[in-house]
Amino acid sequence: xxxxxxxxxVLLAVLFGAELTPFAQQHFVIPWTNALAAVSAWxxxxxxxxxxxxxxxxxxxxxLEESLNREEFExxxxxxxxxxxxxxxxxxxxxxxxxxxxxxxxxxxPVHIIQ
Numbered sequence: 012x013x014x015x016x017x018x019x020x021v022l023l024a025v026l027f028g029a030e031l032t033p034f035a036q037q038h039f040v041i042p043w044t045n046a047l048a049a050v051s052a053w054x055x056x057x058x059x060x061x062x063x064x065x066x067x068x069x070x071x072x073x074x075l076e077e078s079l080n081r082e083e084f085e086x087x088x089x090x091x092x093x094x095x096x097x098x099x100x101x102x103x104x105x106x107x108x109x110x111x112x113x114x115x116x117x118x119x120x121p122v123h124i125i126q
Contacts, residue, residue, distance in 0.1 A: 029035050 030040060
């Protein structure tokens with residue numbers, strides 16, 4: 012049991028150190044991140060085609076490939092999140108207005124409910 016644990020810890024440390032090298036970043040981390048973002052975006056769009064996940068996945072993969080500095084990447088991500096929040100908020104307000112209009116119509120015309 013101890014041998015397994017020691018081997019696991021050593022292997023974990025070596026792989027973590029190797030992952031930080033530019034070679035591993037370019038050939039393993041970036042392709043893996045791109046593939047994971049693309050698959051995740053596809054899964055989300057299967058459930059709801061109007062969701063903006065494809066935009067986020069594309070932005071993440073492009074930003075990683077271009078190797079932008081952290082501030083530029085975070086600003087782009089903030090803008091994308093803000094745009095997504097605005098779209099969701101607009102949709103929620105539209106749904107709320109539909110319900111309020113229906114309630115108002117029922118209050119103003121209660122005979123309609125009885126019929």
